[in-house]
Amino acid sequence: MQFTSFDFLVFFPIVVLLFYVMPKRFRQLWLLLASYYFYMGWNAKYALLILISTVITYLCGIFTVRIDGECKRKRLFILIASLVINFGILVFYKYFYFLHDTIAAVLSVFGIKLGASRLDIILPVGISFYTFQAVGYTIDVYRGTVKAEKNFIRYALFVSFFPQLVAGPIERSDHLLGQIETIAHKKMWDFDKVTRGLLMMLWGFFMKMVIADRAAVLVDQVFAIYYMFGGVALTLAIVLFAVQIYCDFASYSVIALGAAKVLGIELMINFEAPFFSRSIREFWGRWHVSLSSWFRDYLYIPLGGNRCSTPRKYFNTMLTFAVSGLWHGASWHYVAWGAIQGIYIIIGDILRPLKTRFQDFFQVRVKAFGYQFFQGLCTFFLFVLSLVFFRADTVKDALYYLYRMFMTFDVWSLFDESIYYLGLDRKEMSVMWLGVLILLLVDAYYVRKKALFDTLVKEQPLAVQYVIVAALLVMIIVFGVYGEGYNAAQFIYFQF
Amino acid sequence: MKKKKYFRVAAVTVFFLWIGLVLAAANEIVCAKFIGDSTTIVDGFYAEKKNDIDVVVVGSSNSFCTVNPLVLYEEYGIAAYDFGSSSQPMNISELYIKEVLKRQKPKVIALEINMMVGDSIHNGSEAGLRWGYTNIPLSVDKLKCIYQSVGKLDAEYFSYVFPIFRYHNRWKELSKTDYTYFGKDKTNYTKGYLETQSVAEYAINMSDYGYEGETWIGEDNIVCLDEIVQLCQKNNVELLLFKSPKENWHKYETKAIRALADERGLLFIDYNELYDNGELEFDVAADFRDGDHLNDFGAKKVTMHFGDYLKANYELTDRRADSALNSWDRACDYKRRGEWQDFMAAAKAEECFRQLLEDENLVIIVTRTGSEKDSRVQQWVYQNRKMTLHVQWEDNGIHHMKIGKSELVLSKLGDVYQTLIDGVEYYQPESKWNIVVYDKITKSVTANLVFDE
Numbered sequence: 001m002q003f004t005s006f007d008f009l010v011f012f013p014i015v016v017l018l019f020y021v022m023p024k025r026f027r028q029l030w031l032l033l034a035s036y037y038f039y040m041g042w043n044a045k046y047a048l049l050i051l052i053s054t055v056i057t058y059l060c061g062i063f064t065v066r067i068d069g070e071c072k073r074k075r076l077f078i079l080i081a082s083l084v085i086n087f088g089i090l091v092f093y094k095y096f097y098f099l100h101d102t103i104a105a106v107l108s109v110f111g112i113k114l115g116a117s118r119l120d121i122i123l124p125v126g127i128s129f130y131t132f133q134a135v136g137y138t139i140d141v142y143r144g145t146v147k148a149e150k151n152f153i154r155y156a157l158f159v160s161f162f163p164q165l166v167a168g169p170i171e172r173s174d175h176l177l178g179q180i181e182t183i184a185h186k187k188m189w190d191f192d193k194v195t196r197g198l199l200m201m202l203w204g205f206f207m208k209m210v211i212a213d214r215a216a217v218l219v220d221q222v223f224a225i226y227y228m229f230g231g232v233a234l235t236l237a238i239v240l241f242a243v244q245i246y247c248d249f250a251s252y253s254v255i256a257l258g259a260a261k262v263l264g265i266e267l268m269i270n271f272e273a274p275f276f277s278r279s280i281r282e283f284w285g286r287w288h289v290s291l292s293s294w295f296r297d298y299l300y301i302p303l304g305g306n307r308c309s310t311p312r313k314y315f316n317t318m319l320t321f322a323v324s325g326l327w328h329g330a331s332w333h334y335v336a337w338g339a340i341q342g343i344y345i346i347i348g349d350i351l352r353p354l355k356t357r358f359q360d361f362f363q364v365r366v367k368a369f370g371y372q373f374f375q376g377l378c379t380f381f382l383f384v385l386s387l388v389f390f391r392a393d394t395v396k397d398a399l400y401y402l403y404r405m406f407m408t409f410d411v412w413s414l415f416d417e418s419i420y421y422l423g424l425d426r427k428e429m430s431v432m433w434l435g436v437l438i439l440l441l442v443d444a445y446y447v448r449k450k451a452l453f454d455t456l457v458k459e460q461p462l463a464v465q466y467v468i469v470a471a472l473l474v475m476i477i478v479f480g481v482y483g484e485g486y487n488a489a490q491f492i493y494f495q496f
Numbered sequence: 497m498k499k500k501k502y503f504r505v506a507a508v509t510v511f512f513l514w515i516g517l518v519l520a521a522a523n524e525i526v527c528a529k530f531i532g533d534s535t536t537i538v539d540g541f542y543a544e545k546k547n548d549i550d551v552v553v554v555g556s557s558n559s560f561c562t563v564n565p566l567v568l569y570e571e572y573g574i575a576a577y578d579f580g581s582s583s584q585p586m587n588i589s590e591l592y593i594k595e596v597l598k599r600q601k602p603k604v605i606a607l608e609i610n611m612m613v614g615d616s617i618h619n620g621s622e623a624g625l626r627w628g629y630t631n632i633p634l635s636v637d638k639l640k641c642i643y644q645s646v647g648k649l650d651a652e653y654f655s656y657v658f659p660i661f662r663y664h665n666r667w668k669e670l671s672k673t674d675y676t677y678f679g680k681d682k683t684n685y686t687k688g689y690l691e692t693q694s695v696a697e698y699a700i701n702m703s704d705y706g707y708e709g710e711t712w713i714g715e716d717n718i719v720c721l722d723e724i725v726q727l728c729q730k731n732n733v734e735l736l737l738f739k740s741p742k743e744n745w746h747k748y749e750t751k752a753i754r755a756l757a758d759e760r761g762l763l764f765i766d767y768n769e770l771y772d773n774g775e776l777e778f779d780v781a782a783d784f785r786d787g788d789h790l791n792d793f794g795a796k797k798v799t800m801h802f803g804d805y806l807k808a809n810y811e812l813t814d815r816r817a818d819s820a821l822n823s824w825d826r827a828c829d830y831k832r833r834g835e836w837q838d839f840m841a842a843a844k845a846e847e848c849f850r851q852l853l854e855d856e857n858l859v860i861i862v863t864r865t866g867s868e869k870d871s872r873v874q875q876w877v878y879q880n881r882k883m884t885l886h887v888q889w890e891d892n893g894i895h896h897m898k899i900g901k902s903e904l905v906l907s908k909l910g911d912v913y914q915t916l917i918d919g920v921e922y923y924q925p926e927s928k929w930n931i932v933v934y935d936k937i938t939k940s941v942t943a944n945l946v947f948d949e
Contacts, residue, residue, distance in 0.1 A: 006651035191504065427668045466511055470518040477519070478526060478664045483655070 001041030003255045004208055004482065011038065015162075016262055020189055027183045028153050031263070035162035039126070042166075046124040049089060054159045056085050057134040061141045061148035061155070079142045083135060090131045096121055098330035126166030128327055132294055134159050137173040139298055146173045154180050163259035167252035169270040169290035179265050188264035196454035199469070200258030203442070203453040206472050208251035209480035211435040214428060215244035217481070221423035223391055226401050231409025233422055234401060241391050242384045243436055246274065249288060254453075261454075269452065273443035278375035280344040280382060291327070295320050314349075318342040328390070333398055337389040344382055431479050523660040524678040526667060527630055532690055533557075534581035538631035540684020541579050542599070545823060549600045550812055551576035554592050555608025556584040556624075557690070561789040562608065562740035562767075564799045565687035566831055569824040572803040573814030578688030580608070583624030585616035586720040591641040593724055595632060597731050604810050605728060606736045606802075609753055609764075612721065615714035617644060629656050644716075683823075685830040692785055693792050699781040700743050705772045711749045718756065725760050734810055737764040741771055741778060741798065743787035765805060767798055776801055826937075833938050845929035845947035852933060856881050858942075859899040859934040861906075861915055865925050873913050875906050889913065900936035917941060 001007040015034045019027055040047045060082040067074050091099070097117065104114035137158070140146040149155040158177050164170075222229055222237035229237075253270035260267045270290050277283035284292050296305075303316040318339060325338020359366060366372075385402070392398035413419070420426050445456045457465050529535045537560060551574055553563045560578035568574040579592055593605060616624075625645050632638055634657065642656040643649070655662040666674075728735040737757050739745065750766045757764035770776040776797065778784075783794030790798060806812055815822060842848035845862070852860050860878040877885040879899060887895055887906060894907040905916040915923040915932055920941075922932045927946035935942045 006654060425668070462507060466514050469511075470515055473515065474518060474522050477660055478522060478667050480664065483651070483661060483664070 001038055003252065003259075004205065007041060012259065012262075019263055024186075024188075025184055027188075028151075028157055028180065031162070031183075032153055032157045032160065035157065035160040035165060038162035039160065039165055042125045043122065046122075046127075049093070049124055049127065050130055050160050050165075051156075053086055053089065053131060053134050054156045057082055057138050057159070058149070058152055058155045060138050062150065064138075064141050065148040075142060079138060082138045086131050086135050086138075090127055093121055093124055093127055095326075095330045102332075129168050129170055130159055130165060132170045132291075132327075136170070136294060136298060137177075140173050146177070149173075149177055151181075154184075161260070161265075163256040163263075163265075164253075164267055167249070167256065168288070169253050169256065169268050170294050171267060171290065175268060176265070183264065186264075190264060192458075193264060194262050196458065197258045197261030197263075199454040199457050200261060200452065201255050202258075202469065202472055202476070204251040204253075204255030204258060205476050205480075206251075206435070207247040207254065207439065209476055209482060211432065211439060212244045212247035212251060213481035214424065214432050214435070214479075215240040215247070217428075218423040219244055219391070226392075226397070227404065229404070229422075230413060231405050231407070232411065232413045233419065234405040235409070236419055236422065238384050238388055238391070238401075238405070240432075242275075242380070242387055243439075245387065245390070246271070247439065257452075258454075273446045275380055275440075276376060276443055276447045277379050278372055279348060279379055280341065281348060283379055283383060284341065284345075291324070295324050299323060314342075314346050317345055321345075331394075333389050333392055333395045336395050336398070337386055340386040340389060344386070435475075435479075519660070521678075523658065525670065525674050527659050527663045528626070528666060529673060529677055530582075530627055530630075531673070534627040535631050536682075536684055537578065537580060537688045539682040540688060541577060541595075542633070543682040543684065544577060544600070546599055547601045548823065549575055549577045549596075549602050550815070551604045551606060551806060552593075552596045552600065552602045553578045553580065553606045553608065553688070554584075554589050554596070555580045556610050557582040557789060558610040558740040558742065559606075559608035560688050560690050561692075561785070561791075562795055562798050563606070563802055564689045564792070564795045566689065566824070566828055567796055567799040568803050568806075569687075569815065570828055571800065572807055572812075573816040574803060574806055574812050575815045575822065575824050576687065580688065581624075581627040583621055584611060584628050585620040585624060585645065586611055586717045587617045587641050587644050588625070588628035590720045590724050590727075591628075591632065591637055593727055594637050595635075597727060597733070601731075602733055603812060604734045604736055604806065605724075606738055607724065609737050609739055610742075612713055612717050612753060612756075613711055613749055615717065617714065617716045617720070618647075620645070625656065626659070626662070630659050685827045687824070687827055689795070691792060694785050695782055695791060696784045696786050700784040700787055702741065702743065702768065702771055702778070702780055704744065705747055705768050707746050707748075709746055709748045711746075711752045713752055713756070721756065722760070725762070735762055736806075736809075737762055738802070739764075739766040739768060741767040741790065741794070747772075763809060765802075767801075770801070830937055833935050833942060837942075839933075840943055840945065842945075843947075844949055845931060848931055848945060848947065852931070853878065853881055857936045859904070859936065861904065861922075861932040861934070863913070863915060863923060863930040863932075865928055865930065867928070873908070875915070877904065877906075899934050901939050902934065904934075 001011060011034075015031070019030060022030060036047050036050075039050060060078050063078050064075050067078075096119065100114070100117050107114050137146070137149075141148045149158065154177070157180050158171075158173065161171075161176065161180070219237050219241045222233055223241075226234060226237070250271040253267075257267045257269070268290055270288060272286040272289060274283050274286040277286055300316055300320045303319065304312055305316060306313055308316070319342075321338040321342035322335050323338070324341070325334045325336070328334045328337070358364070364371060388401050388405075389395065389398040392401055417426075420429060424432060442453050442456060446452060449455070457468050460468065551565075551568070553559045553565075553576060557580065559580040563576065563578055565574075565576040565578060568576045579596060581588065581592075584592070589607060589611065593607075596602065596605065629638065629642060629645075639657065642653055646653045646656065651661075725735060727733075737753065739750065739753065745766075745768045747769070750769055753766075754764050756762075767776060771778055778794055778797060783790055783797065785791040815824060818825075839848050839851035842851060849860065849862065852858055858878075860876075862876045862878070864874045866873050873889045875885070875887045875889070876883055877897070877899075885895060885897065885906075889908045892908050892910065894905055896903065896905045898904070899917070902918045905914070907914045907916070913923055913925065914921055915930075917932070917934060922930075922941060922944050924930045924944065924946050927948050929947040929949075931943070931945045931947070932941060933943040933945070934940070
């Protein structure tokens, strides 16, 4: 089920209520059952895939520990077996068509025709998230950085914990497993923590329903027929797509974080005000942190990371980002999007000495607000440009989109009201920008205090806290994009 | 520690009260207002004095477009109220009757049975449900009834319980009424009846009544009827069934309903039948608003017959004999004030003024425009039959005062004179005399007259 569904509105309070009233020893099992029920709300059959992944990685962990010190090759074999099976499932369900089409395209160059696939594969929701989490655990056990979990229920809950099951954050075993262990014997109820969790959930719903889903209306409309629009519309659409994708991704993480907090469990912060970054490298340290750090720890560093020759380092960067792109979606335009991030970082690296000399020569005050704002703007602009590759259907579409964006940019169309005919009228647009303004304030607070929305609210006097909650709640309910649209004409036939 | 605990309990309680209040206000503002239909009918019903109504008419729009309670009162002294909503399924009619019995002790409940035919409960339109449910207060009966309509506990069900979730997208089209409605006096001066004098563009065809055919009445509709019968019996209320005149109603449908009524010992009047056998005459070209609904002319004819029938079959007190003014007296007065009145026909300002002065509920604003001899403009304001202001304008300036619930401003700025009531300009300088009449009862300007002498 989705966080923004009616089912979740019923499901979550029941889970929380029973969690706190039942004997402690049943809590892990209860959350496990709840997590599987949550997942099965999408596709009951695919819960089996989580179970398979859980059993394999659980057994790998147990066997790895058992043969600890006996034979390094055996342990490596177990690790590789776990990786092959888990990634095998992921590749089959997520990348089958992508691989099929790519191979078919390559073969067609040699005149060989590959028939269309007869398989009908539905992508299991959240497979990329829980696979990475389970695989991360196996690697940690292999490395000896965490102990293998012997309790299957506890481990199964670690893989399937419902708040972060389908959209992250991708948790680390050393962070989450220990917390799961404590819920069976520790007093979990903490009024402050629960209210903070609820505040985070409220903020997540605001981001998702008021901002992300509203921006999506314009973005979807423009991207569907982008070739009919001029530069201003295309720029607006891609800027709003940046807002949409951030609020969409981040809101799920924030709701997950809040929901877990209500249950007394702390999840990692996944988005750390990324639009306040002043370089692409910094951006990737703030954007989808759990994924970026996963790739850093389990791919980039094993490849050699920074401690190798410059060309090799650049290769590692490019490969990591290309794979990261592919993780986001099974298509070449995602790979291109990832690769662009790598290119940005490499160019940034190459130009760094030049930039330093420039700053020295012109005595640029690098700590001045104006300069830092300019850096932030440039970073945002570069990221937005790359997003065209993320959102477009193909690389070809992305290139033409960018071409039109720059070549047909008519600044006057900003003032002729035409932007209000792209899916969001003037009132909708006002709410959109109001939402973005609130978002920027909350993110600015994070940058200044390294604290999230819950702390921002809790710092206020009680009366102000109540006003903030009421205002946010009303905005979500009234301005939220959900349910059927209201069509007065449908109700015109009254009095009859 | 204990103190902290008490504080926390108090803080949480205050929080939930506050959130409840805010959401209730948001709900009131955002919900669609079906003015003239269920919103004002339902709110008007709850604004009625408890245990004051003798006859309640329940049903779909056929009910509140047919029986005019003010005619019933003026002609028969019957205190009635039309408590219906458009396209009202039978289970909502039952809910409305339950609501009636919670607040009133009527002698008769008249149920318009248009929605008995077919399966109104499960095949009703969303609009019909919205009209029916939106303004009814939350209760266990309402929750059960919604469940019967929706059939499951899901988001749709939830949206009937808390209609803000359905109407939230109205935020873009909110008008002043949406913000001010909940603070307004909810008295329904037509007693639920929908006034209209519009006439159908074509002559209504009532001649198909005799066509042969078969009808089907849904099981659940019959169950609802039985429950309504039991409710009425339990509360010692007489239940009367009736069918308003309309196109495409047939004898076989009447026969089916009559069979149900007879089985349950209920009285049933079919106005289509009465028209068909010549007992009641309609002008099919003038008495209908459309094929399904009467206008004021047709409703008066039916209501007169309905009044005779009620008087003949039930013991209903003539409420015109009440010692004090009752709400039907006030409603009739309200209606009269909105209609043509004798003072409007006066030829001279003085004659008009004298007639107006007889009514203490009128505020009279008289302006004498300057002439060649005396260019000064003079203004008088009369309230409670007394002059409360006289201005002989020489310099620029303003005078303002409260008249009823409105704000009156008289002003002069250079050669421009204004008579503003709630910011709306009424002054007509073309003639020598201008009389603006503000009615404190209807809280509106009822006339803006000019006279040369």
